Amino acid sequence: MYYKLNTAEQKTTFTERMMQMAWELDADRPIYAQLVERIRMQIVSGYYQPGGKLPSVRELAATAAVNPNTMQKAFVELERTGLIITQRTNGRNVTEDEELIAGVKQGMAREHMEVFFSKMKELGFTKEEIRALVDGEIMQNVQEEGKGL
C-alpha cells in the first residue's frame, strides 16, 4: 500500500486506521510475523515513543482482531530483539535505547531500498536514471508540501 508523505489529512486517516480497524493481514504468511512487522513499524515511526507504554496483549489483540496467543508470540519475538521490555509488575514498554530503534529503522530502510533498486533494475533503469527519478520525485514532494502550507 502507498501513502503519500507529509499531507496532514492522510496522516490522520492513517492514524485512524491504526486505531480502529482490524489490521489488514496478508493471507499467505504467518500472522505473528506480520504482527511483529506492524508493531516494529509503529515503534520506529514514533507512534509508540521510546520508553512509552504499550497496550496489553489482550487490548492489542482485540484492536487487531487477532488471537491473543498470536499477539503474545509477536511480543515475545519483539522482546527477543530488545525493542520492547517487559516489566514484571508494570506491563510492557518500548525500549529507551534510541540507538537500537534507529538501527532497526536503518535496517528496514535498507530492505526497502534493496527492493526498490532490484525493481528499478528489472525495469531497465541505470543508476544515473534512477538517481534522476528519485531527485525529481523529491522535488515534486517539496513543491506539494509548499502548496499545502
Add this chain to the structure above:
Amino acid sequence: MNELVEIVGLTKAYDAKHVAVNNITLTLPRGKIIGLLGPNGSGKTTLIKMLNGLLTPTQGSIIINGKYVGVDSKAQVAYLPDRTYLSGNQKISEILDCFVDFYADFSREKAEEMLRSLNIDPSTKLKTLSKGNKEKVQLILVMSRNACLYVLDEPIAGVDPAARDYILRTIINNYNPDATVIISTHLIGDIEQILDEVIFMRYGHLVLYTSVDNIREQHGKSVDAYFREVFAC
C-alpha cells in the same frame, strides 16, 4: 490434567449406512481458539453435540477437564448451538434470569454490561431484534459464563461484517486464558486470524489437526486457500 479435552476412538453411527463421526482420536489443549472446519455433512455438528452430551457416542469416549461427558462436564461447557433454543416471546431480562438459575458460572453483570455496550435494552423481547442482534445476544449469553470449554456452532453465519467483527472481538475479550474455544464454521477466511489451531473433518474422519501458522509456513497460503485445495471437488 493438563489436556482439556481427550477424545478416544469416538464414533457416531445413526445407522449402518450413516456414520457421521468415524473413529476420531484427538486431544485438545487449554487456552486455544480452535477452528472446527469441514464441508457440510462432514460431522462437525455431530461431534459438537457429543461434546455437549446431546448425543450419545456409538463407540469411544470423551473426557473434558478430567470428567466424562455428563452433568459434571455440562456445568463447565458453554455451548452456542447452530439454531436458537430461546423463545422469541421472552424478554431478554427473563432469559438472563433463566441463565442465572441454570448456570452457576453465569455472570449477569457481564452480560448486562455487554448488552449496554450494544444499546440493547434488556426489557425488549428477543423476537423484536434484528438477526444480527439476536446472534449477538446469544453469543453474549454463552460468553458470560465462566466455562473451561466454549463450543460455538456457526457463530457468524449470516451476520454483516461489522457484526462479525463485534462477535470476534467479544470472543477474544471474554474467554479466559485457561479455557479453550472451539468454533465451527465454513466461513474460514472470516475467522482465520483469531484461530490458533484448526481441525479439518471430512466424511466423519479427522483429516488434519495443526496450527494456523504451520499451514501458512509450510504451504505459504491461508487456511482458507489450503482448505479449498484439500477439499477441492
